[in-house]
Amino acid sequence: MASHTSPVHVPEDKVQKYIDAAERSKSWTNMRDLLYYLRRSRQRRSELVVRYGVPLLDQYSSKLGSECWDYYEQVFIASLDGPDQTISERYLDILKKQFPGSVRVRKLSAMLCEAQGRHAEASALYWAILQEDPADAFAMKRQIATFKARGDVANAIDLTNTYLQIFMGDVEAWSELASLYLGQGQLKQAASCYEELILSAPQNYLYYLRYAEIVYTMGGTENFRLARKYYAHSLELNERNNVRALYGLAACTYALSSVHQGHRRGGGSSAPDKDELGGDLAVYAVERLTQAYTAAGVPELGRVSKSGFERMRTEAQKKS
Numbered sequence: 554m555a556s557h558t559s560p561v562h563v564p565e566d567k568v569q570k571y572i573d574a575a576e577r578s579k580s581w582t583n584m585r586d587l588l589y590y591l592r593r594s595r596q597r598r599s600e601l602v603v604r605y606g607v608p609l610l611d612q613y614s615s616k617l618g619s620e621c622w623d624y625y626e627q628v629f630i631a632s633l634d635g636p637d638q639t640i641s642e643r644y645l646d647i648l649k650k651q652f653p654g655s656v657r658v659r660k661l662s663a664m665l666c667e668a669q670g671r672h673a674e675a676s677a678l679y680w681a682i683l684q685e686d687p688a689d690a691f692a693m694k695r696q697i698a699t700f701k702a703r704g705d706v707a708n709a710i711d712l713t714n715t716y717l718q719i720f721m722g723d724v725e726a727w728s729e730l731a732s733l734y735l736g737q738g739q740l741k742q743a744a745s746c747y748e749e750l751i752l753s754a755p756q757n758y759l760y761y762l763r764y765a766e767i768v769y770t771m772g773g774t775e776n777f778r779l780a781r782k783y784y785a786h787s788l789e790l791n792e793r794n795n796v797r798a799l800y801g802l803a804a805c806t807y808a809l810s811s812v813h814q815g816h817r818r819g820g821g822s823s824a825p826d827k828d829e830l831g832g833d834l835a836v837y838a839v840e841r842l843t844q845a846y847t848a849a850g851v852p853e854l855g856r857v858s859k860s861g862f863e864r865m866r867t868e869a870q871k872k873s
Contacts, residue, residue: 568596575605581613585624592627602631607640622651629661633668641665656682660691672699688719697729709733724753731763740771758790762798769805781805781834796845799838803862806835835862 571587584605591598606628614621625644632640645658645665652658659678666675679696682689693716700709713730720726731746747764754760765783768776784801791798839862846855 568598572601581609581616584609585613585617588624588627592623597631597634599631599634602628603635603640606631610644622648626657626661630664633664638665638669641668656685656689660695663692663695667695667699667702672702675699676703690716690720694726701733706733706737710737721749722753724750727753735767740767743767744771756790758787758795758798761787761790762795762801765798765801765805769801769808774809777805777808781809785834792841796842799842799845800858803835803838803842806838807862 568590571583571590575583575587577583588602588606588609591602606624609617610621610624610628614624617624625648629641629644629648632638632644642665645661648655648658648661659682663675663678663682666672666678676696676699679692679699682692683696686692693712697709697712697716700706700712710730710733713726713733717723717726717730727746727749731743731750734740734743734746744764744767747760747767750757750760751764761783765780765787768783769780781802784798784805787798788795788802839859842858843852843855846852846858
């Protein structure tokens with residue numbers, strides 16, 4: 554039966570070639586070839602799969618031999634994306650009769666429950682599967698999804714942590730866990746997730762950017778300094794299309810200047826570094842923002858940004 558995998562990019566003209574062939578002749582072989590190509594290239598394309606898969610299975614299933622079960626599952630999954638689940642229910646019954654007690658078919662049953670909003674039933678099915686195989690990655694991920702759908706964030710976080718103890722290299726799961734923590738305002742835990750993501754993909758500028766944003770939000774001198782470093786490194790990896798990092802770099806510098814001025818008024822002994830005093834990084838960031846907006850044809854946004862940061866600098870100077 555067909556596997557559950559992530560899609561890959563396929564040129565649209567290649568897909569269109571198979572669609573045109575299926576439209577021209579309406580032969581079962583052309584419909585089969587289209588569905589096979591979509592499955593092999595891991596393209597869900599639900600509307601296409603249902604449009605050609607239903608007549609293929611309803612009229613020509615006997616011609617497909619043992620491969621027909623792959624097509625039943627493919628069309629079943631695609632039909633879950635539509636408003637009418639009668640196709641899903643019908644094909645699920647066929648698969649249940651062919652594979653009674655199959656774990657894979659039980660997963661399909663749980664997916665149908667999710668599509669119909671019966672999350673408690675789906676959760677019970679996934680738990681039963683996990684009792685038999687605690688390391689079933691698909692069941693764990695879908696169970697996490699049911700927790701989220703029911704608003705049970707605490708259990709979603711717990712199960713995602715359990716999943717990551719087994720599948721530590723799953724970057725999507727680390728990103729999902731970070732999102733769950735952020736939704737709960739648990740910034741320190743979310744930052745730890747992005748530390749793992751940075752280790753897994755040290756050339757991904759977005760991970761440095763997101764980590765910097767979280768650390769900046771946590772506040773405090775050391776966090777501002779740390780955020781500034783990560784904003785700067787994000788810009789090193791992608792300077793041309795990284796406006797958020799430019800904003801963050803300027804904001805960190807002005808925040809540090811403000812903190813330093815406050816410490817000086819209160820007799821604090823924390824020694825600022827050069828950039829906290831001179832604001833060279835802030836000047837660089839504001840200039841680059843102005844250039845970026847001008848190049849994009851919206852120079853007024855650059856002027857607004859520059860004006861806003863100038864106000865921040867003025868406020869920081871007043872505190873002195």
